[in-house]
Amino acid sequence: MVASLTRRFGDLDIAEEAAAEAFATALQRWPADGVPPSPGAWLTTTANRKAIDRLRRENKRDDKHKEARILYDDDPPESLGAIEDDRLRLIFTCCHPALTMEARVALTLRMVGGLTVPQIARAFLVQEYTMGKRITRAKAKIKAARIPYRVPSAQDLPARVSGVLAVLFLVFNEGYLATGPDTDPVRHELTAEAIRLTRLVRAFLPEDGEVAGLLALMLLIEARRTVRVSASGELVTLDEQDRGAWDAALIAEGHRLVRERLAAGVVPGRYEILAAINAVHTSGRDARDTDWSQVVALYDQLASLDPSPIIALNRAVAVAEIHGPEVALAIVDRLEEKLAGYHAYHATRADMLRRLGRSQESCAAYDHAIELAGNTAETAHLTRRRGQLLRLGNAASGAPEADAGGSTTSTHREKLI
Amino acid sequence: MQYLVSVIHDKLDLATPAEMAAIDAFNDRLQTEGYWVFAGGLASPNAATVIDGRGEEALFTDGPFVETKEYLAGFWIMEAPDLDVALKLAADGSKACNRRVEVRPFLVV
Numbered sequence: 001m002v003a004s005l006t007r008r009f010g011d012l013d014i015a016e017e018a019a020a021e022a023f024a025t026a027l028q029r030w031p032a033d034g035v036p037p038s039p040g041a042w043l044t045t046t047a048n049r050k051a052i053d054r055l056r057r058e059n060k061r062d063d064k065h066k067e068a069r070i071l072y073d074d075d076p077p078e079s080l081g082a083i084e085d086d087r088l089r090l091i092f093t094c095c096h097p098a099l100t101m102e103a104r105v106a107l108t109l110r111m112v113g114g115l116t117v118p119q120i121a122r123a124f125l126v127q128e129y130t131m132g133k134r135i136t137r138a139k140a141k142i143k144a145a146r147i148p149y150r151v152p153s154a155q156d157l158p159a160r161v162s163g164v165l166a167v168l169f170l171v172f173n174e175g176y177l178a179t180g181p182d183t184d185p186v187r188h189e190l191t192a193e194a195i196r197l198t199r200l201v202r203a204f205l206p207e208d209g210e211v212a213g214l215l216a217l218m219l220l221i222e223a224r225r226t227v228r229v230s231a232s233g234e235l236v237t238l239d240e241q242d243r244g245a246w247d248a249a250l251i252a253e254g255h256r257l258v259r260e261r262l263a264a265g266v267v268p269g270r271y272e273i274l275a276a277i278n279a280v281h282t283s284g285r286d287a288r289d290t291d292w293s294q295v296v297a298l299y300d301q302l303a304s305l306d307p308s309p310i311i312a313l314n315r316a317v318a319v320a321e322i323h324g325p326e327v328a329l330a331i332v333d334r335l336e337e338k339l340a341g342y343h344a345y346h347a348t349r350a351d352m353l354r355r356l357g358r359s360q361e362s363c364a365a366y367d368h369a370i371e372l373a374g375n376t377a378e379t380a381h382l383t384r385r386r387g388q389l390l391r392l393g394n395a396a397s398g399a400p401e402a403d404a405g406g407s408t409t410s411t412h413r414e415k416l417i
Numbered sequence: 418m419q420y421l422v423s424v425i426h427d428k429l430d431l432a433t434p435a436e437m438a439a440i441d442a443f444n445d446r447l448q449t450e451g452y453w454v455f456a457g458g459l460a461s462p463n464a465a466t467v468i469d470g471r472g473e474e475a476l477f478t479d480g481p482f483v484e485t486k487e488y489l490a491g492f493w494i495m496e497a498p499d500l501d502v503a504l505k506l507a508a509d510g511s512k513a514c515n516r517r518v519e520v521r522p523f524l525v526v
Contacts, residue, residue, distance in 0.1 A: 098500055145522045146418050148499035156501075 001047060002111055003086035006093075006149060009051050012111060012139050018051035019043075025050075087112060088200055089150050095163040096147045103138035108167040110135050112197070113190060115174060122374050151204075161205060165214050165271065168194050168201070172218050176225070177375045191222055209261055213272030216257035220278035223250035228377075235381035239287035251282050273302045292321040309338040313348060325352040343372035347382060359389055419454060419496055419523040420503040424516050426490035429461050436515050443513035447495065452506055458491035490516065 001022075005015035022043045036042040094108040109115045121131035141147070152160045175190025198215045205211050227245045230236050258279040261272050268276070277298045284290050299315035313335055320328035329352040332345070339345035350365035366386035373379045432440065447453040462481040469476040481488065493510060497503040503520050511518045 096500075098504065144524070145500045145503075145520075146498075148501050152501070 001044060002114075003090040004044070005047055005051060006090055006111075007086050008048070010149065012093075012142060014051050016111065018047040021050040022047035084200055085151075087197065088204075091164055091167070091197060092151050092160060093142065093147055093149045095160065095167055096142070097160065097163065098145065098147060099138050099141065101163065101166070103134055103141075104163055105167050105170050106131060106135050107138045109171060109174065113171045113174070113193065115190075119174065157205065158208065161201065161208060161211065164201060165198075165210055168198050169214060169217075169271070171197075172221075176221060177378065188225065191218070191225065194218060195222060209264060209266055210269040210271045212257050212261055213269060213275045216254045216261070216275035217271055217278055219250045219257070220254035220275065220282050223247040223254065223282065233377055233380055234384060235375075235377040237381075238281060241287075243285065243287075246282070254282070255279055268301075270302060270305055273298055273305070277302075290321070292318050296322060309335045310342070310344075313339060313342075313345060317348060320352060320355075325355040328352055329356065341372065343369045343374070343378070346372065347378075350382075350385070354385070354389060363389055418498065418503075418525070419494055420500075420507075421521045421523065422493040422495060422503075422507045422510055423489050423519045423521065424458075424491040424510075424514055425487050425519060426516050427487045429463075432458070432514060436513070439513040439515070443510055446509075447493070447506070452495045452497055452502075454494040454496050456491070456493040459489060462488045 001019050002012075002015045005018055006012055009015055009018075025046055026039070026043060030036075030039075090112055091108060094111055095104045099107070106120050109120045110117070117132045117135065118128050120135075121128040151157070172191050172194035175187040175192075175194060195215070195218050198211065198218060202208075202211045202215055223246045224238075224241060226247070227241045228236055254275065258272075258275050261268060261275070277295055280291055280294050280298070295318040296315060299311060299318060303311050303315060313332060316328045316331040316335075319331060329349065332349055332352065335345060346365045346369035350362050350369055353359075353362035353365055363386055366382055366389070370379055370382045370386070373382060444453070444456060447456075465481040467478040467480070467482045469478075491514070495503060495506055497506060500520070500522070503522075507518050507520045
């Protein structure tokens, strides 16, 4: 709705506020008057009216011009295709290279993904105030510098796409591991939206390896969505998931895309490598069949492209499966300075310490992880793990717990960047 | 929509004959394609005088209003439908004058 309002009124602020006002009006009226026969159309009409009211109130110099456009805008009712085009246009506007990368990501999550400022702030480990300002500043620049609302020309498109992909992956991640104490642990609407938008971009750029890679990555993760959270709302780690309940069609499509990229024989980018890692994880009938040396090799390749500490952390998880938790813990401990504020760092340490029988340290690390984790299913999972550790500690006075082969952190590797 | 394209430079040398020729060609193109509003090269900041005429008597101070390593060496004012067009023109302008440029929109009142 925001996308189509933006197209019509040419202003992100007006579109966003009109949509919000329409929803607020619906909340007020629908309980008393009943839900209208076509709620979507009702909201769109109401939002359009609110936007026009707002434009009139603002009494800008170009009011007349805008009103004229609104009055004579006799486009036929929007088809699904037109709505998709609007979304694509909005994405490219939000991901414009004249904006900082941080602003592009934040703006797309806000305007296209519909996330709140606190949710976005959480996803990027920054203060809400800072994030709010970042978004406001970006919107002001779009308006003042007249950043166009359109899909770039075919000639410019490839260069503009990498920023778009980064943004879509972040939207997907926020859906996959939603933040916020009152949020559902998995926000399917966000993962579905990210996949849909990535398919849309792929339809434009079918030859682009990274677009295919990102789509494959999303599909291979999405395929496991329904079994990732237990009936009691707790995270189920990769090794404990019922593989038979994975979405076979999505896995097959993801594997097909990965094979397509391998066959292309082009040096892979980060999404293609991440997709390949996920293809390895989803290939075995059993988690014990996982080819960990291949996973480590792929992470090495990824680290050479991107020296991010989070990639180093995820690599360490795979290293633990080959060389044991002691070797891996040494790698993880070196990342403390950069990742002390990241819950997965503490969760990974906790798991490795637990496997080494260092229960007290493990417990403290779980405490840190629980404190920092924003996802309700993750928090529940971490809390149970810590509880097991405490009970075990009480029963056997800190005797080492046998490693059940389970790795708490196996799901954290999904939340990359 | 008008955009100011400022040419940023940090040395006191002037454009070379090859750079001048490229700038002329770029200016011709701006005029032919309808983007031209105005353009000019500026003498060095050493030639600047700051004036404060707010008081009873105008105050004149020798030199630029702020001493910086980088300074405004010249500028274009271009008419472009949106930032994408302005950025492309600015990229070509930067290539022509062989210096970095900054694009800034004029305030729309």
